[in-house]
Each structure stands twice: as structure tokens, then as C-alpha cells.
Amino acid sequence: MRTVSYIDYLQREGELLAAAADKAGELTPVPTCPGWTTGDLVRHTSTFHRWAARIVAERLPGPVPEDPMPDEPTGAGLLPWFRDGHGHLVRTLRTAGPETDCWAFMPAASPLTFWARRQAHETAVHRVDAESARGGELTPLDPDFAADGIDELLTGFHARPKSRVRAQRPRILRVRPSDAAAAWTVRLSPDAPPRTERSADGQADCELAGRAQDLYLMLWNRLPLTAATITGDAALAALWRETSQIT
Template identity: 50%
Template sequence: MEIPELVDVLRREGALLADTAAGTPLDAPVPTCPDWRLRDLVLHTGQVHRWAAAHVKGGLTRPLDEAGQEAAWGPAPADAELVEWFRTGHADLVAVLAAAPADLACWSFLPAPSPLAFWARRQLHETTVHRVDAQAAAGTAPSPVDAAVAADGLAELLTGFLPRPKSRLRSATARTLAVRPADRPESWLVTVGQEPPQVRPGAGPADCTVGGPAHDLYLLLWNRREADPATVTGDRSLLELWRETAAVTWS
């Protein structure tokens, strides 16, 4: 996906998250994030937006330290102001990304064609996943994620986050998970062993295969939905291991 496409989806997803939060009690539990209430989700995502915008706007070559993060976030708003505070930070992030030069030089933490592409992509998927969380708190079904967007999010997860040394996804014996979206040409093979997972594009033999619409696989592998038996073939314990240990953190 090109950067303007990423930014446009980020704009829509943030607006949908805010609209959902505006119509839902802020103390509603978030089933997909069991330790959170909706206010925690909105606050977290708004803080991430401000944190990301600070790196892009300032062209920062190192990540913000604790004091810098707190300065970027500002004081936590009261409940009555929380959604509008979120909208303001989201709008600023969208504007900063849309105005940034293509040759922007700043810190990033996953492979990407450029720092600007990294930040646009990362904030799109941060916001989309948490929009799904907000809808879960509201008790509504998640709005569909476009197949191209979902495939891009799978690629970020599988080829960016998953192979990092800090990934906790490990298996005593090497096993392979195949990820095969039914509505996209992309597919991946994830080998899980005693070292960080190895990911390669394409199809091939696998111990466990997850297949179906890219939207469903996006939610499944970001741990936002349960697996439908129809979407999983082979050794389901590998998918269970994924769900227990493949949590994502930013650093």
C-alpha cells in the first residue's frame, strides 16, 4: 500500500474508533483486552498517536525517553473530554503524516521502505486493531477490514514483529504454520522452533494451516477473534501456542 492510502485508512479507522467510543459507556469492559475498560483503550490509543506524531513532526532520530513521552501525551483528560481529546490527537497525527516529506529521516523500529512508510503503516494497524477492540466493548461485530489492508497488517505482523529476538513464540520442536488468505495473492510460512520464528512468503507443506478471508485471518492472528474450525487444518495446538505467546509490544 502507498503512503497516501495508509494515511487515508488511518483517518477512517480513527474516526470509527472515536464514534464507537462516543456511543459506549467508558467503563465498558473490553473483551479482547481483558485488563482494560474502554477509557483505558481510548487513552492508550490517543497517547500512541501523540507519541508517533512527535517522532515524525520532530524528525527524531532516537525514541522519546519517559519525560519526552509524558510531554507528548500531555495530562490525561477527564472522561467527559476523553473522546474529543482522542479526536484531536488523531487528526494531528493524520495531518503530520500527510504533510511529511517522502525522505523524512526519523527513528523507527520495524523494517519498512522508509521511516514515513513505517509510521503510517504502524499507526494504521494500531488504530484498526484497537477500533476492533472498541467495537467489542460496544458489543457490536467488527466492521470489515478491507482485504488489502488486512493483508498488509498480516505482513507487518508476520515479517516485522514476529521474527524479532524478543518474540516469545517458541516450540521445542520445529513446526510450521501456513497463513493463506483466500481473497489475496499473498501467503506465508511461519516456522516456529527454539529460535525466533522464521517467516518466508509463499505456500508449502505445513503442520497447521489457517485460511479464509484476509479480514478473518487479520483478526485471528492479532488475537482478536477465536478460530473457526473451518479455517484451521492440521495441528491446532500450534495455533493455540500462537494465541498464548505471540503478543506484540512496540519496543
């Protein structure tokens, strides 16, 4: 996916998040983020928008500690503050050149591509959180964008040593969206992070199939396991659910 497309998705998802949060109200609990209110969600997301914008704009080498979540703002100032930070991030990414050199914490074609992709998916997942607080139907995700988010999660986040997904013996999990030209084979072991191949070759102990949007949100623990069609050992899908949280 092109960098400019990620930035377009980031802009869209941030606008949808703000609209959902406005309708939900600041003090409404977020079902997909137990213990959080919509206000907590908005402050968290905007704090990460500002952190990413600072890294790109100032060409910071890394690692760069995450910015602390602010106690303020609240009330009438919250959503204008969010929109200001979101807009600043979008403008920063649009005006940064492809040669921009700054810290990125996962492999990518360039640091700019990394931050555009990461913030697009960060914002999309939290937009779903805001819509879960608002109630009603979720705004659909483009299947190719959702498949890209699955790829980032499996080949990026869970390739890192800090991934907690482990199996007592070698196991193979397959993820296969029905509406995108992609599939992943995830090899789990007792003592190493998962190893993911972008293919559907060979046998799998468990396969998760369904729309890319549903698989994306299920793998990010925003939808239940029943959002996918599970073939094979359902305990392996449950293991993912129990151990895959990204912090």
C-alpha cells in the same frame, strides 16, 4: 501499499474508533482487552498517536521511549482530546515529505511509510476493540489492508528477537487468506524468533485459512481460533495463541 493509502486507513479507523467509543461509554469494559475500559483504550491509542506524531514532526532519532499514558482526560473531554491527537497525527503524516528521516523500529521503505503503516494498523486493531465494547457487528476491513496487517505482524513484529513464539522442535505454520493474493510460511524453532517467507511453498504442519480480516484479527488475538479453518496440527495454532502477544 502506498503511504498515502495507509494514512487514509488511519484517518478512517480513528474516526470509527471514536464513534464506537462514544456509543460504548467511557466506563464500559473492553472484551478483547481484559481489565481495560473504553476510556483506557482511548487514552492508550491517543497516547501512541501523539508519540508517533512527535517522532515524525520533530525528526527524532531513536530509540524514542514511549510516552506515558496520561491519567487525564476523562469525561466530556476524552473524545475531543482523542480526535485532536488523531487529527494531528494524520496531518503530520500527510505533510511530511518522503525524505523525512526519523527513528523507526522495524524495516520499511522509509520512516514515513513505517509510521503511516504502523499507526494505521495500531488504530484498526483498537477500533475493533472499541467496537467489541460497543457491541454489534464489526465494521469490515478491506481484505488487502488486512493482509498487509498480517504481513506486518509476521515479517515485522515476530521477526524481532523479543518475539516469544518458540516451538520445542522445528515446526511450520502457514497462513493463507482466501480473499487476498498473499500467503505466509512461518518457520518456528526452539531458540530463535519465527522466520517468515511470503510464499505457500512446501508442506506445513498446520495451516490457517479464511478471510484476511478474520485471520488478521485472530493472529492479533482479537478473534478465537475458530475464526480460521485449521488444517493439520491444531496444537501449533494454539501455541501461537498462547505465546504471540505483542507488548
